[in-house]
Amino acid sequence: SSRLHDFWGQNSQVMTEGSQYRDALRERMTAFTEEELAKLQEAQDEDGDSPSSLSKVLPQAPTRYQVTSLAVSDEGVLATTLAGTEIFQIPKSRMPESLTAATLIELAADTLGVAQTSLTLWEGAQELVGAAGIGWSCILTLREALDEDLRPIVCRRNQADPEPMLGEGMVQINLADFPQDGCIQTIAEQRRYVTGEEHCWLIYTKQQVVSYHLRSGDVLQAIGYFPPAPVWKLPSGTRRWGGRRSDVWSTHCDLPQIQKLLDQHAALTNDRPIPRYQMIVDPNQFVTETPTGPVWIPCDFDISADGSPKLLGGPLSHAEPHLAQDVALPVLKAALPLLAKLRRPQLLLQERRLQVVFKAQRIIVPGRRSDGSDSEYVGLWHVDGHREHVAAVVLYYYNVDEELKGGDMEFCGREPMDILGIGDCSNNFEEFGRHSLRAALREEERRVTNCRVPICKGTLLVFSNYQMAHRVLRMVNTSAREASRDFVALFVLDPAFPPLRPAASVLANSFLKRRAL
Numbered sequence: 001s002s003r004l005h006d007f008w009g010q011n012s013q014v015m016t017e018g019s020q021y022r023d024a025l026r027e028r029m030t031a032f033t034e035e036e037l038a039k040l041q042e043a044q045d046e047d048g049d050s051p052s053s054l055s056k057v058l059p060q061a062p063t064r065y066q067v068t069s070l071a072v073s074d075e076g077v078l079a080t081t082l083a084g085t086e087i088f089q090i091p092k093s094r095m096p097e098s099l100t101a102a103t104l105i106e107l108a109a110d111t112l113g114v115a116q117t118s119l120t121l122w123e124g125a126q127e128l129v130g131a132a133g134i135g136w137s138c139i140l141t142l143r144e145a146l147d148e149d150l151r152p153i154v155c156r157r158n159q160a161d162p163e164p165m166l167g168e169g170m171v172q173i174n175l176a177d178f179p180q181d182g183c184i185q186t187i188a189e190q191r192r193y194v195t196g197e198e199h200c201w202l203i204y205t206k207q208q209v210v211s212y213h214l215r216s217g218d219v220l221q222a223i224g225y226f227p228p229a230p231v232w233k234l235p236s237g238t239r240r241w242g243g244r245r246s247d248v249w250s251t252h253c254d255l256p257q258i259q260k261l262l263d264q265h266a267a268l269t270n271d272r273p274i275p276r277y278q279m280i281v282d283p284n285q286f287v288t289e290t291p292t293g294p295v296w297i298p299c300d301f302d303i304s305a306d307g308s309p310k311l312l313g314g315p316l317s318h319a320e321p322h323l324a325q326d327v328a329l330p331v332l333k334a335a336l337p338l339l340a341k342l343r344r345p346q347l348l349l350q351e352r353r354l355q356v357v358f359k360a361q362r363i364i365v366p367g368r369r370s371d372g373s374d375s376e377y378v379g380l381w382h383v384d385g386h387r388e389h390v391a392a393v394v395l396y397y398y399n400v401d402e403e404l405k406g407g408d409m410e411f412c413g414r415e416p417m418d419i420l421g422i423g424d425c426s427n428n429f430e431e432f433g434r435h436s437l438r439a440a441l442r443e444e445e446r447r448v449t450n451c452r453v454p455i456c457k458g459t460l461l462v463f464s465n466y467q468m469a470h471r472v473l474r475m476v477n478t479s480a481r482e483a484s485r486d487f488v489a490l491f492v493l494d495p496a497f498p499p500l501r502p503a504a505s506v507l508a509n510s511f512l513k514r515r516a517l
Contacts, residue, residue: 024348025226064231066143067141068081070140072099072135101134120142146231151343156220156223157175171211177208186202188202193417194436206383230349234341235251241451248451249342250338257326262280265320278484283359295387297357298500299356300502316507323360345466353495358490362485363472363486367477367479368480382470394488398487408452409461465491
């Protein structure tokens, strides 16, 4: 009875979670002062097309540092937190006989996957630079300036001017697409298009990426910087794909217990609704009705300050609670450091409740029995979620048969690609063509955000569902037998929107009805 009381308490709190999120956001964010807000408004009201004045008055986000202790010995370098937790090791075999500050910073940057310019090395109060020698028995301090070049700005709605400018055209904005007032994230950014560039506000939403000129309109009022992201240790080999403006991250993760559990469940249910797909855990079979139609039922996870998730609800956490506990939970735990890197939008993670929809699926490719056999699979461009606000997606590939070749995941940003003018406008439409588009897609500093990520067994992939549309590229079965690629998907719901009714509440209600009958 006490457990049911807790479930009913959770159900009654669903409608208040939105206001709790807003309160937590305001408490943690770096609020702009009245003087900073006045300068921002003054710059926005100035005449002229140059955005430089506005970019200069954007308040400077405070710089954060992460401090690491380095113990240098005959065995190499051991890096730990100030609390003593190991971060990384560099064996002596990787280091030269004469160790300098520059070499140690280079090795540490390569191990951490950060820019060398973000690191400084200290011995006591003295900074060690360049060719400064380092002995083989000493304790040093490594200080990393955390990359805060992109901090989303928190805004509230301003009903004035719902049609701001972008290029030489007007942008129609539906304020209903935005989250609750005071929880809207924007990014101020210089965007390079296929044929030009413009300094813009960008708002990432489920429906689209809203963009308009930085000094056009008064749709939103900036009130502060989004709270700093938690600094959780990234797994070795973590990589960002598509450049610094792309919210696509991957790493390799070994979770061997998952395949056995899901294979057993797949054999039990044998749910193959259409050719080439086997649904192992299908969120479309676990829904609840709302006034607008059926929506997925999420699991609730509490995220601690150190990045450890806890599944709530016990036996009522999901329709398949053992899979939620033994599959969804470890995948989410592995993915949280990567989720903390997302900025489009950024998620408020530490010491917060997160709603996650759990899915497991098998893509089946028939064997190649003849030259004309259809032994390949090609995915379609899509984003995840229908009525749900899925802010981020986690994909973990726990099985990829060796006979499958290809099948990279391709991503393309949903930001405006260009603003074209003709006639009395800029006439830049003549510059938009095959060659300029190819350059925008393929040059190192991509003007159109895009990338492709190779997939193998153990790949853990995290990306922004608001920024990126994605698809599976051509995947071919080179053998005569059936082959499959099996994965777990976690759809992370946007906490800036009112939460959905969680599994614990839905299943507790069903239990009480059955008991009453």
